[in-house]
Amino acid sequence: MEEKILVRPNTYYDSVTLMSASQKVGRMEGIDAALLGMGTQLNLELLGALGFDGGAEAGPNDLILAVRGVSPEAMERALAEAERILTRRAEQGSPRRAGLKSLAQAARLGAGNLALISVPGAYAVREARQALEHNLHVMLFSDNVSLQDEVELKELAHAKGLLLMGPDCGTAIINGVPLAFANAVRRGSIGIVGASGTGIQEVSVQIHRQGGGISQAIGTGGRDLSLPAGGRMVLDGIEALRQDPATQVIVVISKPAPPEIRAKVLTALEQCGKPAVYCVLGGEAGSGPAVKQAGTLLETASLAVEAAGYPVPALEWVGDALAIEAAGRLTGGQRYVRGLFGGGTLADEAMLLLRRKLGRVYSNSPLSSGEELADLGRSFRHTVLDLGDDRFTVGRPHPMIDYTLRLARLEQEAQDPEVAVILFDVVLGWGSHPDPAAELEPVLRRVRQSALVSGRDISLAAYLCGTERDPQGYQKQKDTLEGAGVKVFGSNAAAAEFAARVAQSVEGGQSSGNYGAVQPEA
Amino acid sequence: MGITELFNQKLRVINLGVPLFAADLAQQGHAVTELDWNPPGGGDPRLLAALEKLEKVKDKVDAANRQVFLAITIAQPFLEGIARAGDVIPGMGERTLLHAGPPVAWKDMCGPMRGAVLGAIIYEGWAGNPAEAEKLAGSGEIAYSPCHEHDSVGPMAGVVSTSMPVFIIYNRVHGNYAYCTINEGLGRVLRYGAYRQEVLERLKWIEGELAPALQQALALSGGIDLRGLIAQALHMGDEGHNRNKAGTSLLFRLLAPYLARTELERDVIGRCLAFINSNDHFFLNLSMPAAKACLDAAGDVPYSTMVTVMSRNGSEFGIRVSGTGKRWFTAPANQVNGLYFPGYSAKDANPDIGDSAITETAGIGGFAMAAAPAIVQFVGGSAPDALEYSKLMYNITYGENSAYTIPALDFRGSPTGIDVRKVIELGILPNINTGIAHKDPGIGQVGAGLVKPPRQCFEAALLALAGTVDILD
Structure with a gap:
């Protein structure tokens, strides 16, 4: 063991720098002990305690560099390192920057004007309240928020003239900015207030396809039209769109609502002074003096586009030919439709259209109590599943992001010899899976192949909810699906209608042939 | 709309x-x-419910906190003089020993505090040697009580006995007092649990020569504005806890002319000034009671969620909150993350100890780290990190102290007034700068670094605060 003590007169370093350097140098390979320090009484004592012999001549203004190591080379390296540390200039960048921790802080710094909150429900109410108190508009994506909390938040928002979109609000487009799950659509003169996320997605996509555009799309959460919530956000949304000069037509996508709430909404629409479309799935179509009513999402979009004065493109009338052709390739016993949906409202719309032709459609979220599926794991006759149901999403992301469950169910349904058509939605847009067709393609090929091997064909029908502006690339998604033998339709209604007609054809029933929405993607 | x-x-x-x-x-x-x-309160539903309960009386809580913040920041602590502890500290009986941190029994005291107790007993002449002192210490004849319960603070072990001279700090705005012993210097000192002969001799010299000399100088000065000194020291690279070079220098500059004008012998004046000059931490024993005097003016305000004490006895960390008055919320103290003097390592370290975290409680110390970039290296940080340490503290404090500004933050006021709600909600614990004591009595300081309080103290305080709402409302 050798040691070396250097004394640099009148060379001052802060004691902390020196302690830090001592520690680093002391840990170097081949170094037994190191002390870099000013020649203070304390350091001289420490030097003695470490067994160094010397340095006593150093005064408080002198720097001591003392190292003990296994070889002269090790000590040279250590002294060079000490030199390097002591002459180091401030390095660029810091390992950790204190980020913004709270909404209050972000609001104080003027970091934004809308809070998009998707934290777990247990925390969401508090965060939403804080956002409102700091005058931030709120989109509350989180679910598991009590109705009472929802009402309180909405009262606060209403009092402050702020948006409280949600809870459980998946979709909004504000000032052309798609929030959470939303498609890239043209800006335009149609404003939407919607209680359903996929309802807003489908209507905005259909408006875009028919040449129209969206001024604002305000989500309200599914319970806004319940009696306790009183339609507060829907009504505030209508009022905001009424005042918005860029909005010429107002669309409300409702859910079934108590009569007094429904009446309030219709009154607000009638009095808003702008053409309005009111959609409730399964509702009676009809036209009041100012408010047109629609029973499907597709119809809603068409009425809105028409009211906005865009030229409504003629729907391509296809009739039954496509369905009859598909049915012709099926074998005896194949008669049921199975729908696997990621979008809840798309599932609802499909069920409505299917039951018009096929009667009962069973589901985990059925249209009527008699159509409740007994076993979620096994489909029964005509079945449509909303795979976004909480009972399916426990411990996994939403089916618009994660296709695992859908793929497994696809394989399961395809093995059922009674299945004629598998109908499914693929929702594109921001928030959704970045390349769903790539996930689906191999499975779709395989199920079709194995059906063919067992002497059956199987009809695959999909609705691709998206626009050419969506990040996934609409055309690429469509080509991939079609390459796997899927018939891709331009609206959810058309895909459902196709599925219904295929099932009807194999049953030998008579199709009505007068539904105009069968519009395979041109 | x-x-x-x-x-x-x-x-x-x-x-x-x-x-x-x-x-x-x-x-x-x-x-x-x-x-x-991050989930508020780490996602603990009890804490979330407590936050919600306080949220419901937010206006009252905010008003109470505003009052507390105002008290802390407008207080004017002056160093008025020096006196014998037993003569001025309230509630101090003849055989009382004050100590740092929350209450602790003799048998539960850590090594350095036991050492300091033995030293104080011998210093007072209650026992003649360490063995006798140890016997007396555990006999029940000595009353132990936290400094904080007697308007006092003590660094590290913080042991105060009746004969020790203490600085008298008077808050000229609110009229309350705070007391602290005179800093003994570095190395082997009583506050680190050393009690050998040289330590006791130094204490006797402080009592017999230094304290009377300083008292004469202070009498001539008419009182020294500590807030003004701290404010200047923050502009000169101190943070008032782990770095007191500037504060000590400023005090020295103030005292020297007064000392020179006393009738004292030149040798006495020389020894006193040399002693102050040799000890970079001399001013710590003034920044601490200054902070204490400000915070005591802010205690006992119903609904207030602001911390008024953070303190450690070497085993436990304890806090007090304005809205819950004198109640302690304690949890086992953490180990300090820091740099060690050559020859020592983490295995030699005592857990966090001392009343010095009163500086952070008042918005200096670790909260003003941005003013003292030199010491951020204790935790291996760089100068930009020092700024970040301070910036982070703005998240959990009520406001900025306009008296204590930080040049590197463009003269932003130091983050002041720790709000228990914010600590729990954001999961950000206060940064405390501190020295590291050897775990065995008598060895002294072995390093310095950064420490965080245990989260449980703040959790318990929050739950108790929510409990007071039921009673108050």
Whole structure:
């Protein structure tokens, strides 16, 4: 063991720098002990305690560099390192920057004007309240928020003239900015207030396809039209769109609502002074003096586009030919439709259209109590599943992001010899899976192949909810699906209608042939 | 209506939760800020419920906190003089020993505090040697009590006995007093549990020569404005806890002329000034009671969620909160993360100890780290890190102390007034700068670094505060 003590007169370093350097140098390979320090009484004592012999001549203004190591080379390296540390200039960048921790802080710094909150429900109410108190508009994506909390938040928002979109609000487009799950659509003169996320997605996509555009799309959460919530956000949304000069037509996508709430909404629409479309799935179509009513999402979009004065493109009338052709390739016993949906409202719309032709459609979220599926794991006759149901999403992301469950169910349904058509939605847009067709393609090929091997064909029908502006690339998604033998339709209604007609054809029933929405993607 | 106004603005989103939503917006070139969000209270439903309960009386809590913050920041602590502890400290009986931190029994005291107790007993002449002192210490004849319960603070072991001279700090705005012993210097000293002969001799010299000399000088001075000194020291690289070079120098500069004007012998004056000059931490025993005098003016305000004491006895960390008055909330003290003097390592270290965290409680010390970049290296940090340490503390404090400004933060006031609600909600614990004591009595300081209080103290305080709401409302 050798040691070396250097004394640099009148060379001052802060004691902390020196302690830090001592520690680093002391840990170097081949170094037994190191002390870099000013020649203070304390350091001289420490030097003695470490067994160094010397340095006593150093005064408080002198720097001591003392190292003990296994070889002269090790000590040279250590002294060079000490030199390097002591002459180091401030390095660029810091390992950790204190980020913004709270909404209050972000609001104080003027970091934004809308809070998009998707934290777990247990925390969401508090965060939403804080956002409102700091005058931030709120989109509350989180679910598991009590109705009472929802009402309180909405009262606060209403009092402050702020948006409280949600809870459980998946979709909004504000000032052309798609929030959470939303498609890239043209800006335009149609404003939407919607209680359903996929309802807003489908209507905005259909408006875009028919040449129209969206001024604002305000989500309200599914319970806004319940009696306790009183339609507060829907009504505030209508009022905001009424005042918005860029909005010429107002669309409300409702859910079934108590009569007094429904009446309030219709009154607000009638009095808003702008053409309005009111959609409730399964509702009676009809036209009041100012408010047109629609029973499907597709119809809603068409009425809105028409009211906005865009030229409504003629729907391509296809009739039954496509369905009859598909049915012709099926074998005896194949008669049921199975729908696997990621979008809840798309599932609802499909069920409505299917039951018009096929009667009962069973589901985990059925249209009527008699159509409740007994076993979620096994489909029964005509079945449509909303795979976004909480009972399916426990411990996994939403089916618009994660296709695992859908793929497994696809394989399961395809093995059922009674299945004629598998109908499914693929929702594109921001928030959704970045390349769903790539996930689906191999499975779709395989199920079709194995059906063919067992002497059956199987009809695959999909609705691709998206626009050419969506990040996934609409055309690429469509080509991939079609390459796997899927018939891709331009609206959810058309895909459902196709599925219904295929099932009807194999049953030998008579199709009505007068539904105009069968519009395979041109 | 505000909603239509939003339609005319550029949408700027603050995202908290799913990062994908922020990434999508950023990819499209839309304005988005992602929060570094954590579940409040670590997701503990009891804490969440307590936060909600306090939220319901937010106006009252905010008003109480405003009052507390105002008290802390307008207080004017002056060093008025020096006196014998037993003569001025309230509630100090003849055989009372004050100590740092929350209450602790003799049998539970850590090594350095036991050493300091033995030293104080011998210093007072209650026992002649360490063995006798140890017997007396555990006999029940000595009353142990926290400094904080007697308007006092003590660094490290913080042991105060009746004959020790103490600085008298008077808050000229609120009229309350705070007391602290005179700093003994570095190395082997009583506050680190050393009690050998040289330590006791130094204490006797402080009592017999230094304290009377300083008392004469202070009498001539008419009182020294400690707030003014701390404010200047923060502009000169101190943070008032782990770095007191500037404060000590400023005090020295103030005292020297007064000392020179006394009738004292030149040798006495020389020894006193040399002693102050040799000890970079001399001013610590003034920054601490200054902080204490400010915070005591802010105690016992119903509904207030502001911390008025953070303190450690070497085994436990304890806090007090204005809205719950004198009640302690304690949990086992943490180990200090820091740098060790050559020859020592973490295995030699005692857990966090001392009343010195009163400086952080008042918004200096670790909270003013940005003023003292030199010492951020104790935790291996760089100068920008020092700024970040301070900036982080603004998240959990009520406001900025306009008297204590930080040059490197463009003269922003130091983050002052720790709000228990914010600590729990954001999961950000106060940063405390501190020295590290050897775990065995008598060895002294072995390093310095950064420490955090145990989270449980703040959790218990929050739950208790929510409990007071039921009683008050």
